Amino acid sequence: MPQRHPETSATDRLVIVGNGMAGHRLVEALLARPERPAITVIGAETAPAYNRILLSPLLAGEMERSALILRSAEWYAEQGIELVLGERVESIDRTSRRLTTDAGRELDYDRLVLATGSTPARPPVPGLELPGVHVFRDLHDADALARAAEAGRNAVVIGGGLLGLEAAEGLRKRGMQVSLLQREDRLMNRQLDLTAARLLESELRGRGLDIHTDAQLERLEANAEGQVCAALLADGTRLAADCVVVAIGIVPQAELGRVAELEVNRGVIVDEWLTTSDPAIYALGECCEHRGNLYGLVEPIWRQVEVLADKLCRANAERASAERAQGYVEKPTATKLKVSGISLYAFGPTEPEPEHEVLSYRDPQQGDYRRLLLRDGRLEGAVLYGDTASGPWYFEQALAGRDLSDCRAALLLGAADAQALLDDASNESPQRPAKEAA
Ligand SMILES: Cc1cc2nc3c(=O)[nH]c(=O)nc-3n(C[C@H](O)[C@H](O)[C@H](O)COP(=O)(O)OP(=O)(O)OC[C@H]3O[C@@H](n4cnc5c(N)ncnc54)[C@H](O)[C@@H]3O)c2cc1C
Numbered sequence: 001m002p003q004r005h006p007e008t009s010a011t012d013r014l015v016i017v018g019n020g021m022a023g024h025r026l027v028e029a030l031l032a033r034p035e036r037p038a039i040t041v042i043g044a045e046t047a048p049a050y051n052r053i054l055l056s057p058l059l060a061g062e063m064e065r066s067a068l069i070l071r072s073a074e075w076y077a078e079q080g081i082e083l084v085l086g087e088r089v090e091s092i093d094r095t096s097r098r099l100t101t102d103a104g105r106e107l108d109y110d111r112l113v114l115a116t117g118s119t120p121a122r123p124p125v126p127g128l129e130l131p132g133v134h135v136f137r138d139l140h141d142a143d144a145l146a147r148a149a150e151a152g153r154n155a156v157v158i159g160g161g162l163l164g165l166e167a168a169e170g171l172r173k174r175g176m177q178v179s180l181l182q183r184e185d186r187l188m189n190r191q192l193d194l195t196a197a198r199l200l201e202s203e204l205r206g207r208g209l210d211i212h213t214d215a216q217l218e219r220l221e222a223n224a225e226g227q228v229c230a231a232l233l234a235d236g237t238r239l240a241a242d243c244v245v246v247a248i249g250i251v252p253q254a255e256l257g258r259v260a261e262l263e264v265n266r267g268v269i270v271d272e273w274l275t276t277s278d279p280a281i282y283a284l285g286e287c288c289e290h291r292g293n294l295y296g297l298v299e300p301i302w303r304q305v306e307v308l309a310d311k312l313c314r315a316n317a318e319r320a321s322a323e324r325a326q327g328y329v330e331k332p333t334a335t336k337l338k339v340s341g342i343s344l345y346a347f348g349p350t351e352p353e354p355e356h357e358v359l360s361y362r363d364p365q366q367g368d369y370r371r372l373l374l375r376d377g378r379l380e381g382a383v384l385y386g387d388t389a390s391g392p393w394y395f396e397q398a399l400a401g402r403d404l405s406d407c408r409a410a411l412l413l414g415a416a417d418a419q420a421l422l423d424d425a426s427n428e429s430p431q432r433p434a435k436e437a438a
Contacts, residue, residue, distance in 0.1 A: 012037040014312060015099065015107055017089045017256065018115035019043025021052055022285030022301050024070055026113065029309035031079060036313050039081045040107060042099075044088040047139055048073050053298065055142045056338050059170030065139070092260035094278055111280050111312065114257060114268055118250035118286035118296075123158065127220025132228035133244045136167045145245065149174035152242025156180075156231040158217060159247035160187040162337060167245045168209055169339045177208075179239045181215040181231070183248075191335045191346040195362070196369055196385045203342055203367075212237070220244060250296055252287045265289050272327030274308045284308055290328060299333045334395045336388075345391030348373060348381020348398065356380065361412040370412055377405035390415040 014030075014037040016023045023041060030036045043049070050068040057063040076083040087101040098108050120135035122128055134148065135141055148155070149171055157168040160182025168180045182189075186197035187204075201211055216234035220241070223229035231239045252267035263269045263277035267289030274282045274290075284304040286295050295301055307328045334347040352358050352373050360371040368386035372379060372394065379398040384391050393415030397404060406425035410417035 013108065013110045014039050014113065015109040015111075016041045016113045016115055017099070018117060018285070018287070019045065019049045019083070019085065020115060020117045020285070021049070021298055022117070022305060023113070023115035024049030025302060025305045026115065026284070026309060027076075027079075027081060029305050030312060033309060033313040037111070040084065040109075041076070041081060042084040042087055042089055042101060042107070044086070045138060045140075046086040048076065048083065048085060050139065052138070053338070055136065055139070056166035056170060057340075059136070059142050059145055059167065060173045060340070061170075062173075062340065068139070089256060090259075092256065092281075094260055094281070097280065109280075111282070113308070113312075114276070114281065114283040114287055115285050116253040116256060116287040118252045120246060121249040121251050122246055123217065123248055125217055125219055127222065127228065128246065130220055130222050130228040130244075131226065132242065133220065133246065135246050136163060145171065145243070146174065148243035149176050153177055154179070154240040155243045155245065156239050156241040157245045157247060158231075159249070160184065160211070160213070161190065161247065161249070162188065162335065164245070164247035165204070166338055167247050169204070169207075171243075171245070172207065172209060176243070177210070179210040179212065179231070179241075180204075181217055181233070182211065182213045183215060183217075185213055187211070187213070188335075188337070188344075188346075189350070191350065191383075192344070192385075193350050193371055193383050195360075195371065196344065196346070196383045199367065199369055199385050200337075200342065200344065204339075210239075250286060252289065252294060254287055254289075257283065257287070265292075267294050272307075272329070273311050274304055274328060275311075282308055282311070291330065293330055297333050297335070300331070303331070304328050331399065332395075334391065336391075343384075343386060343388040345384040345388035345395075346382065347395055348379075350381070350383070359408075359412055372411060374404065374408075377403045377408070379404060387414075390418075393419070 019041050049070045051070055054063055054068045073083055087103045089099050090102050092099045098106055100106050120137050134145055155171045155176045155178045157164050157180045160180055168178045172178045186194055187200050205211055218232045218234050220228050221230040228241055228244050231241050254264045254268045257264045257268035268276055268283040268287055270276055270283050270288045270290050274284050276283050285301045332347055337344050355375055357374040362369045371383045373381035378401055379394055382394045404411060407418040407421035410421045
């Protein structure tokens with residue numbers, strides 16, 4: 001009987017399903033470690049891994065397609081990695097440890113990583129299946145949207161979150177008249193308070209975006225050729241649309257896990273070592289679910305990658321940094337918007353709780369706004385619009401759970417002033433750090 005969990009070595013075959021951002025980053029992390037398994041990567045997209053985040057500047061015409069590619073197919077070959085592109089894994093036989101692609105290819109694995117990402121969510125609205133209705137997830141979608149912008153005049157974007165805003169701005173920059181529908185009372189309602197959202201809305205309106213908040217989409221209509229031609233709202237508003245983009249959120253692509261009868265809730269369930277209910281199968285990125293959490297930004301995914309790379313290179317697991325000794329641990333994430341000319345940075349709750357102390361600052365002339373939420377002198381949330389230079393410093397203080405009482409007076413002025421007060425206070429009082437650490 002062959003040993004199914006051999007020590008990590010070149011005879012240990014690791015198959016990674018998905019050549020997206022998580023799958024590719026895992027490859028890079030494995031290559032950086034001394035002892036790694038033999039690797040095969042299978043990706044459903046025909047292009048080798050690219051920086052999906054940059055699809056927004058690509059759509060806006062601010063970046064060349066070639067700048068998105070992370071590594072070429074030749075690079076994979078040079079690293080001795082087998083790369084299979086344009087094939088979708090359809091099934092996993094966990095007993096024989098064999099998977100099958102839609103092209104009929106069969107591949108054996110010792111260990112398997114699911115890095116299949118997510119798919120765009122679609123609202124249950126009549127007309128969503130019409131030609132001319134797009135999503136914005138991959139290179140193919142970006143190409144299709146660029147073509148739609150050449151052919152048509154009016155676009156409707158459904159969704160006022162990060163992705164919807166970036167898609168809307170991209171199409172506007174390509175010359176389309178864009179209407180943006182947001183179901184909630186404000187743009188980016190998961191990240192921004194009302195003031196910052198209104199500032200953002202007014203900036204975007206000034207650029208020519210037609211923004212509808214509290215918008216209830218009733219249906220999409222087709223013209224005589226069967227092509228989408230309008231979006232109809234519950235209040236009777238009718239918006240002309242040669243092209244519609246659905247950007248209301250994402251759904252983990254967990255089907256492969258379901259078919260293989262792994263434990264799946266919304267995503268493929270993993271523990272802190274990114275291990276699924278089958279100890280030979282791991283999952284990471286947007287397809288996985290860890291303690292009820294799902295993922296939609298790369299920052300937590302990068303931390304998952306490091307934990308999993310340690311785990312997959314067993315020798316390295318023993319040397320893993322103290323930071324990763326606990327495996328993957330949830331941490332808050334901060335959000336930025338990638339629309340050129342607009343800076344915003346946010347983390348933590350959007351609305352204050354009764355125990356929060358709220359500090360805010362607004363300079364209408366400069367277009368700056370800052371709002372901080374503190375609990376017992378510690379920062380729990382921030383919304384910055386305009387000058388966001390201090391955002392990472394605030395985030396760092398929040399992550400460290402640092403008591404900022406000593407620099408409260410300068411907190412809204414930004415990182416440099418606040419840090420100077422903190423430094424002064426710790427010089428004057430050597431006991432201070434002990435208090436902070438408590
Ligand atoms: C336009 C856009 C802008 C974004 N901007 C930001 C940003 O500014 N900041 C940020 O943090 N995040 C951003 N994101 C989100 C970020 O791109 C994702 O969090 C990240 O790509 C997730 O990585 P992943 O590997 O889990 O999924 P993906 O990158 O989607 O990779 C999954 C890959 O698996 C493939 N696949 C799926 N099923 C199979 C199968 N059965 N067989 C083979 N292959 C399969 C898919 O085709 C895909 O290539 C943005 C996303 C988009 C779409």
